[in-house]
Amino acid sequence: MTQLIRMAIRAEGIVQGVGFRPFVYTLATGLGLTGHVGNDADGVFAEIEGPAAAVSKFLLALERDAPPLARIEQVTATAITPRGSRSFTIAASGPVGRTSTLVSADTATCADCLRELADPADRRFGYPFINCTNCGPRFTIIRDVPYDRPLTTMADFEMCGPCAAEYHDPADRRFHAQPTCCPACGPRLRLLDPAGNVLPGPPLARTAELLREGQVLAVKGLGGYHLAADAACEKAVAALRARKHREDKPFAVMAADLAAARRLCEFDDDDDAAAALLTSKGRPIVLLTRRPDADVAASTAPGNRSLGIMLPYTPLHHLLLQAVGRPIVLTSGNVSDEPILFRDDDALAGLGGIADAFCVHDRAIHVRTDDSVTRVFGGRPMLIRRSRGYVPEPLSVASTFPRPVLACGAELKNTFCLARDRHAFISHHIGDLENAETLRSFTEGIEHFRRLFDIDPQVVAHDLHPEYLSTKYALELADIDLAGVQHHHAHIASCLADNGADGPVIGVAFDGTGYGTDGTIWGGEFLVADLTGYERAGHLAPVPMPGGAAAIRQPWRMAAAYLDADPQSPGGPETDHLDVMRRNQARWSAVVAMARKGINAPLTSSAGRLFDAAAAILGVRDAINYEGQAAVELEQLADPGETGAYPAGIETGPPFRACGGDLLRGVVEDLAAGIAPEVIAARFHHGVAALIEAGCLLARERHGLGTVALSGGVFQNQLLLRDAVSRLEARGFHVLLHSRIPCNDGGISLGQAVVAGARDRLALYRP
Numbered sequence: 001m002t003q004l005i006r007m008a009i010r011a012e013g014i015v016q017g018v019g020f021r022p023f024v025y026t027l028a029t030g031l032g033l034t035g036h037v038g039n040d041a042d043g044v045f046a047e048i049e050g051p052a053a054a055v056s057k058f059l060l061a062l063e064r065d066a067p068p069l070a071r072i073e074q075v076t077a078t079a080i081t082p083r084g085s086r087s088f089t090i091a092a093s094g095p096v097g098r099t100s101t102l103v104s105a106d107t108a109t110c111a112d113c114l115r116e117l118a119d120p121a122d123r124r125f126g127y128p129f130i131n132c133t134n135c136g137p138r139f140t141i142i143r144d145v146p147y148d149r150p151l152t153t154m155a156d157f158e159m160c161g162p163c164a165a166e167y168h169d170p171a172d173r174r175f176h177a178q179p180t181c182c183p184a185c186g187p188r189l190r191l192l193d194p195a196g197n198v199l200p201g202p203p204l205a206r207t208a209e210l211l212r213e214g215q216v217l218a219v220k221g222l223g224g225y226h227l228a229a230d231a232a233c234e235k236a237v238a239a240l241r242a243r244k245h246r247e248d249k250p251f252a253v254m255a256a257d258l259a260a261a262r263r264l265c266e267f268d269d270d271d272d273a274a275a276a277l278l279t280s281k282g283r284p285i286v287l288l289t290r291r292p293d294a295d296v297a298a299s300t301a302p303g304n305r306s307l308g309i310m311l312p313y314t315p316l317h318h319l320l321l322q323a324v325g326r327p328i329v330l331t332s333g334n335v336s337d338e339p340i341l342f343r344d345d346d347a348l349a350g351l352g353g354i355a356d357a358f359c360v361h362d363r364a365i366h367v368r369t370d371d372s373v374t375r376v377f378g379g380r381p382m383l384i385r386r387s388r389g390y391v392p393e394p395l396s397v398a399s400t401f402p403r404p405v406l407a408c409g410a411e412l413k414n415t416f417c418l419a420r421d422r423h424a425f426i427s428h429h430i431g432d433l434e435n436a437e438t439l440r441s442f443t444e445g446i447e448h449f450r451r452l453f454d455i456d457p458q459v460v461a462h463d464l465h466p467e468y469l470s471t472k473y474a475l476e477l478a479d480i481d482l483a484g485v486q487h488h489h490a491h492i493a494s495c496l497a498d499n500g501a502d503g504p505v506i507g508v509a510f511d512g513t514g515y516g517t518d519g520t521i522w523g524g525e526f527l528v529a530d531l532t533g534y535e536r537a538g539h540l541a542p543v544p545m546p547g548g549a550a551a552i553r554q555p556w557r558m559a560a561a562y563l564d565a566d567p568q569s570p571g572g573p574e575t576d577h578l579d580v581m582r583r584n585q586a587r588w589s590a591v592v593a594m595a596r597k598g599i600n601a602p603l604t605s606s607a608g609r610l611f612d613a614a615a616a617i618l619g620v621r622d623a624i625n626y627e628g629q630a631a632v633e634l635e636q637l638a639d640p641g642e643t644g645a646y647p648a649g650i651e652t653g654p655p656f657r658a659c660g661g662d663l664l665r666g667v668v669e670d671l672a673a674g675i676a677p678e679v680i681a682a683r684f685h686h687g688v689a690a691l692i693e694a695g696c697l698l699a700r701e702r703h704g705l706g707t708v709a710l711s712g713g714v715f716q717n718q719l720l721l722r723d724a725v726s727r728l729e730a731r732g733f734h735v736l737l738h739s740r741i742p743c744n745d746g747g748i749s750l751g752q753a754v755v756a757g758a759r760d761r762l763a764l765y766r767p
């Protein structure tokens with residue numbers, strides 16, 4: 001008789017709500033093994049019994065063939081005494097104590113569901129809420145843990161007989177799939193007029209017709225309301241833009257499939273990576289180069305060579321795109337800078353003046369979650385906004401957090417981060433913490449994450465800026481240890497964590513604004529940094545920001561400050577031949593005087609402001625409508641074929657000061673010489689890249705470090721990033737870039753968390 005062995009097995013990671021127990025059941029029974037499998041607070045537990053050969057096959061297949069949404073972080077198997085069990089069973093869920101199990105992100109409709117959706121013989125044929133264990137809503141519908149139907153927004157829908165049978169059958173694809181439903185028992189679509197009255201006719205077909213007729217529709221999606229319009233119809237897209245009071249910021253477009261996306265955009269050198277990202281389970285918006293012949297209305301992304309494309313990620317989107325028959329603009333349902341609307345009443349009230357009709361449904365959205373935004377760089381995904389489809393899956397970090405950490409993030413593009421053990425749970429995109437609604441999302445979001453992941457923070461990390469609402473929130477908490485983290489140090493730390501590194505490195509943090517430790521505003525920083533601390537090795541030479549925040553909104557003020565500060569500049573105080581001066585003549589001398597006297601003119605080393613000055617001098621833009629707009633348009637203007645670079649001097653310090661103003665002198669001289677603005681814009685970009693190269697060479701000479709980490713929102717600029725990386729690599733540097741976490745302020749919370757964790761490992765916060 002064959003010797004039987006029995007193993008106690010534990011699987012941790014994302015193993016609940018992803019079909020893991022039925023997978024184990026099918027695997028074990030297929031191999032003739034007995035025992036049981038169940039869920040508890042730590043993940044999935046199982047005992048299996050049978051011949052040694054079958055048991056090893058089981059263990060091999062357990063990780064190799066796991067269901068698509070599972071993310072196994074650890075499997076442990078311990079030999080125990082055989083019990084002679086006769087069958088394999090699915091055990092009742094264990095008691096819920098401290099939950100360390102992970103919650104899956106919302107996931108695009110799977111191939112099996114799409115097949116059923118298109119099959120006239122299937123009972124879910126054409127049903128816009130079809131889902132299964134491998135796909136569908138998760139994070140956006142979860143109210144509390146454990147992840148079980150009564151604690152989701154599906155609680156109100158009682159399953160019909162056939163759905164319940166599938167839900168309880170371990171061999172079924174919908175076994176314990178919490179959002180399981182069908183036309184008989186699940187959510188339904190309705191089409192409403194802006195007053196909330198139900199419009200006659202089949203809602204989906206009518207929505208598609210209205211879109212084809214050029215109307216603007218509000219469509220309730222997975223994480224909030226979208227506004228939709230026919231992407232090829234200029235009248236419709238222009239109306240949407242005008243009604244939304246969104247002057248320039250590009251709209252995203254949803255295409256039915258990859259082939260349709262390829263008709264709109266070039267996939268460039270990164271074809272495979274771009275296609276993989278577009279079709280990945282998170283289904284983010286992917287920024288791609290627009291084809292010259294793309295049939296897209298001019299108002300979709302004015303003055304932009306890129307287009308943000310996404311593919312359908314819910315059955316509703318699939319059906320809608322099919323019915324419309326061409327790509328649609330699909331942009332956040334909000335009014336100008338307010339957060340995306342996700343509650344039905346708020347949406348009707350807020351979007352009533354924008355949408356001609358509302359395509360809605362009765363499944364509530366629990367957490368507002370914006371679409372994620374990505375691009376491909378060097379064959380790898382690069383997250384720009386990490387939200388729907390990614391959140392709340394954690395980033396695993398290299399070193400354990402000794403105590404639970406809450407990191408409150410920055411002010412703009414805010415995210416927060418809760419961390420415990422080796423997991424950092426970075427929140428969905430909260431937005432700019434400038435109004436009551438986003439502040440409420442921030443505080444409620446923190447409470448929600450604390451409950452979901454059972455994290456009770458003992459260390460709270462925050463920015464040093466005393467006026468950030470996120471900082472104020474941290475300072476008001478009681479009975480915790482506070483960890484203040486300098487903004488640019490947090491940027492570099494987030495890049496380190498993104499790469500599983502801990503430094504030390506030469507960290508180049510180029511962004512718009514961050515609170516410095518010397519009373520000036522930083523933003524063009526060369527830091528020698530590891531996770532615990534940093535030294536300011538060098539920075540851009542500071543200039544005044546005349547008018548403070550006004551100088552951020554009006555880039556011409558930065559042009560005035562830079563030109564005035566440079567005695568050698570041919571555009572300096574004694575001349576008035578520059579267009580930027582003529583255009584702003586009325587206020588120019590007052591602003592210059594403000595800069596000279598230092599009245600409401602804080603000093604800044606910001607790289608973002610340097611780009612602003614260049615953009616204003618070149619006539620790209622004197623005032624902006626959204627953050628970073630002048631720099632974005634300067635990049636769009638640049639001639640991709642031009643390789644020249646303006647030189648910039650470095651005062652050796654330490655800390656060294658790189659003279660950004662020298663680049664502007666190059667701009668002014670070339671303008672005077674009649675060089676094309678496209679060429680000048682390119683030479684400015686290459687000049688900044690050369691300045692980064694020179695700064696890193698000097699830092700390497702002084703500190704003996706060969707690795708550079710690039711972080712900060714300025715590195716969303718592809719032209720700059722590509723040139724900086726190639727220059728640094730040519731000099732033998734190892735270059736760390738962001739991939740999973742944004743280089744912009746959306747990544748700050750992770751950086752703060754890992755810095756706080758590293759300092760806590762040194763027991764810096766304990767008596």
Ligand SMILES: [Zn+2]
Pocket residue numbers: 109110111112113114131132133134135136
């Ligand atoms: Zn499915």
Ligand SMILES: [Zn+2]
Pocket residue numbers: 159160161162163164181182183184185186
């Ligand atoms: Zn049903």
